[in-house]
Amino acid sequence: MQLLLVDDNDALREQMKWSLSDQYEILEAATAKDAIDGFEKKRPQLVCLDMGLDNVPDKGLQVIDALLTQSRSVKIIVITANTSAQLGRESVRRGAFDYLQKPVNIDQLKLILDRAKRLTELESVAPAPQAGSMISTSNFLMIAECEPMLRVFEYIRKLAATDVCVLITGESGTGKELCARAIHYHSSRKERAFVPINCGAIPETLIESELFGYVRGAFTGANTDKQGLIESADGGTLFLDEIGDMPRHLQAKLLRFLEDKVVQRLGATDSHVANVRVLAATNKQGITGSESDALRNDLYYRLSEFEIRLPPLRERGRDVLLIANHCIERNRRRFDQPRLKLSARAEQAIVAFSWPGNIRELENKLNRATITCAHQTIEPEDLGISASSCAELPLKEAKDLFEKEFIMNTLRKAEFNISAAATLAGVSRPTLYDLIKKHGIKSKEE
Numbered sequence: 001m002q003l004l005l006v007d008d009n010d011a012l013r014e015q016m017k018w019s020l021s022d023q024y025e026i027l028e029a030a031t032a033k034d035a036i037d038g039f040e041k042k043r044p045q046l047v048c049l050d051m052g053l054d055n056v057p058d059k060g061l062q063v064i065d066a067l068l069t070q071s072r073s074v075k076i077i078v079i080t081a082n083t084s085a086q087l088g089r090e091s092v093r094r095g096a097f098d099y100l101q102k103p104v105n106i107d108q109l110k111l112i113l114d115r116a117k118r119l120t121e122l123e124s125v126a127p128a129p130q131a132g133s134m135i136s137t138s139n140f141l142m143i144a145e146c147e148p149m150l151r152v153f154e155y156i157r158k159l160a161a162t163d164v165c166v167l168i169t170g171e172s173g174t175g176k177e178l179c180a181r182a183i184h185y186h187s188s189r190k191e192r193a194f195v196p197i198n199c200g201a202i203p204e205t206l207i208e209s210e211l212f213g214y215v216r217g218a219f220t221g222a223n224t225d226k227q228g229l230i231e232s233a234d235g236g237t238l239f240l241d242e243i244g245d246m247p248r249h250l251q252a253k254l255l256r257f258l259e260d261k262v263v264q265r266l267g268a269t270d271s272h273v274a275n276v277r278v279l280a281a282t283n284k285q286g287i288t289g290s291e292s293d294a295l296r297n298d299l300y301y302r303l304s305e306f307e308i309r310l311p312p313l314r315e316r317g318r319d320v321l322l323i324a325n326h327c328i329e330r331n332r333r334r335f336d337q338p339r340l341k342l343s344a345r346a347e348q349a350i351v352a353f354s355w356p357g358n359i360r361e362l363e364n365k366l367n368r369a370t371i372t373c374a375h376q377t378i379e380p381e382d383l384g385i386s387a388s389s390c391a392e393l394p395l396k397e398a399k400d401l402f403e404k405e406f407i408m409n410t411l412r413k414a415e416f417n418i419s420a421a422a423t424l425a426g427v428s429r430p431t432l433y434d435l436i437k438k439h440g441i442k443s444k445e446e
Contacts, residue, residue: 001117002027002044006035006063007079008053012104016048019106020113032059036066043071045120046113049096051080051087058087061094068095072338075116079104093375095339115344136182142175143326146316152179155308160186165258167243167303168281170310173358176281177241179310184237189277192236195229200245208250209266218267230263233276243280243303244295255299278303313355313362320362324350327363328378331370339376349380381408404439407432411441 051060088099213228369382414420
């Protein structure tokens, strides 16, 4: 990965180059103009930028704006004079990834660069189909690196070349419809209709007429002939979502269609052949049985010629960050926020959270956080989840992270009344003030 070092101090630049050249391909610039020109030619993914270029204390702010105009994905680490912490904070507000104060601690710089590098690698997975992604439609990807999902991708590729019925199982929000769309998209039927039907959303009194259609006079209110959803999917794919909610009296008629592919509208004497592939999905466990609301065994076996289980998000490891960063990239365009990003605390919280609503919950929280966050940086508080799970952090960082979140939550409970917050926390007012200052916590929410 390329790293552009921008500093007018030749000795410091040489020291950083010597320390980092074994991990990065180093590019150099000593002036603001050289930095902007060099970035335009090479487009490095990482930039280490001195704030005080050209003998102007805040010249680096102009360089940040210029570089981010060329590429919003570049990660800029700013180095400021030891008296210019305010400029460091302003650089982050402008879109820099992080900042350090002089004298530069090389080990600390390496840690920041390593974090920026990992985030860059994660972001690069989302935009285009790769070994760890599967096109679902022209607008959506299924993204994964975990072994269970990579197996699912392989199943999709193989199933797309067949016409067998597939039953997709998994919790709500795991992407069952996306999986069905992926099978359709990669099949020879992709140019024809994909017709999704939520069997639990259509009233029981209407579902038969919606599926199979009807002729004029079939029942009160049937003033014209109407094509059913099965016929509308002719040549394409019919997706029966929440198949476990289909009324039992209708299951025999669906089974008959699956066996002979013949549709008879309500009230009709003739029938039509429909060349339809059927995919189904359910979020229920043990959907078959003798109960009146269970799925018939013969229909279950007919629908599940092949079964795909989608794992919940909590079982997919760091896939959650891949998906989150893909959503961030999409929201940058959708909400016109080109510098939108997740803070390090937000990344930690996202990985630690159990996501009972799975991918749908993650997307919803990120959409809301995009609107409510300050300075286009999403924090755990914007997501409404906890950042206190610190299993992957060194002890000191874990303690600091927990302490900061504890103080912030206590201040919120006390509505930012310092005396009340100190009482809740069991500390004195001076101690609370010291903790607020230590963690850079605002005295009130912005």
